[in-house]
Amino acid sequence: MDPVPPKSRDRAPTIRDVARHAKVGVGTVSRVLNDSPLVSEDARQRVHQTIDRLGYRRSSMARSLSLGRTQMIGVVAPFFTRNSVLERLRGVVGKLRDHGDYDLVLFDVETLTQRDDAFRSFARADRVDGLLVMSVRPTDEEVENLRREGLPAVLVDVAHPALPRIVIDDVLGGTMATEHLLAKGHTLIGFVGDEPTPFGFTSSERRRQGMARALRGAGIKRNGALEFRAPHGREEARASAERLLSLPEPPTAIFAASDVQAIGVLEAARSGGLRVPEDLAVIGFDDVEVAEVLGLTTVRQPLRETGARGVELLLAAIDGVGGDPTEELAPLTVIERRTT
Amino acid sequence: MDPVPPKSRDRAPTIRDVARHAKVGVGTVSRVLNDSPLVSEDARQRVHQTIDRLGYRRSSMARSLSLGRTQMIGVVAPFFTRNSVLERLRGVVGKLRDHGDYDLVLFDVETLTQRDDAFRSFARADRVDGLLVMSVRPTDEEVENLRREGLPAVLVDVAHPALPRIVIDDVLGGTMATEHLLAKGHTLIGFVGDEPTPFGFTSSERRRQGMARALRGAGIKRNGALEFRAPHGREEARASAERLLSLPEPPTAIFAASDVQAIGVLEAARSGGLRVPEDLAVIGFDDVEVAEVLGLTTVRQPLRETGARGVELLLAAIDGVGGDPTEELAPLTVIERRTT
């Protein structure tokens, strides 16, 4: 009557319980579980029936230990401070859902200490089978550790010569943004970007260089007084923009190194009573989800797609398919909306 | 000279290697690793030195198997479709970073099939030590499975009588939103909300009920023709709002069941050439990050805080501290901005 044998009522059945009840060896049960062809049809059926009857579920922990694989991949990123990371994460989650039966382990890093912790604790083939690192640059030492542990890793939005990576041409992006403003007739263009961080996240600086290049191309001399840097964030960008707008000769357009910062600029314009784009044009960078609803003109980089692509590269690397660490460039487009 | 003994160059040192080199038993090494007081100072030092010398790192996989704990907690939620979930996730990540050394495993569910998969694969004390379920209602059967497996679970933004949960009073929220609009002098109030989903996510409907209650309280008869429901999403809400605004007698205010939908309503107003709030007042629900930058009036529920609180309850439940499954109500506030 009772499908569950009394003796195993208290603890979950193991592979040995199944073997005993099905009157086969543990090896055979394991082979059935792993769809090995080396099992007779008869034994296979008996094992399957016993599994159903006992309600057996195999322990992924034991399996991991035995196999040396965890079927998990780790994502290291600053989820709090970078909106773009969440957008990329969506791409990661989506890709992983369809492709491959890996689970996702999150590791948030905001400070230097956390960065170190993350790499120390993750940098072992033990907890995860591979690492996706987004918007945080690992040190040479950390990369060396990964290599020594044999833990595959892929970078997104950040570069290291020893690892496969997906990046954008930040300089080009800065140039594109600036040329867009130049085409609209602006010549006094301000810049609001990031302070250099201890993470070595310097895309903001490269975008500014792109801006300088575009200005040079247009025969306009770079004016350092129109460039403001602050820690990344909406509030900070707003403060920068307010100072920029209170200059004796304020810019007629501002290039913000990220959409989050562009939003801060928009807030400064609003509180200063400036009309956008008539009195002040604003262009951002990234094209996060908010940009569309705000009507923010921006340089679009494919966030979801790069997240998804990172997963593809990582899965390939885990399977040992990856060749040399290559750098992939994601395409950039200026999306013109209502702020320019 | 060489700190790494030749014999162990190929594979990572194990606890037995450490024991051998330190000339102690494996038990002693394990005790040192776990800060047991039952170790002499002398042995402790020898073991620590050996660990440093060999570069030993303990395998969390083996530890998990032996301990029957994984030090991971799972989060099940629709990360794609619900913006509010990402906001809550930030609270989860933040809390988990400070408190307790648990890693976070993500499980995205968007469809019914995925929901079933998620619970089937997670509903075992095997991969995770506890489950945080956000904005997805588990079925009775799934809850029963969790109970049988002894896997602690906490719900956020969704209710089941058998599990501890953090929810809001949606009816009250709907009432608050509507009363805010009534106080502004509106009497023709439209509603844009969710279609009932197979997930049993019915907060939209309860918010509408709260609206009906407020209207009743003000002596206004409910008008079903002003209520539109569609699958959750900005575009869908925009379509609903456009139909609402093209009625012969269009509403002067719209209550949207979520901020995402409110944004759709704003877009409809913009494309219809309506000024907000002069021609159309809009109030949303949730107070996601975008709401602030858009100046959207909304009913605020503490998203981050509830995520964080969910973690607290879950950790308590894992430690066996949790008593009866209780329901916690998060506070609601109307945040008045520029759309009303």
Place this chain on the structure above:
DNA sequence: GCTGATGTTGGAACCGGTTCCAATATCGCA
């Protein structure tokens, strides 16, 4: 010098899978 309490230790057994090896059964073919 004996007793019992206390402190410390080594190592076997265990967690629950996978894999390899040796053993047996079956079969085709000379």
Place this chain on the structure above:
DNA sequence: TGCGATATTGGAACCGGTTCCAACATCAGC
């Protein structure tokens, strides 16, 4: 009938930790 090749099988050994138990040392107290 005998042989090797092939199919299938059981189970020991292993993955790398933790824990329990028995054993031994030390010491206070009588």
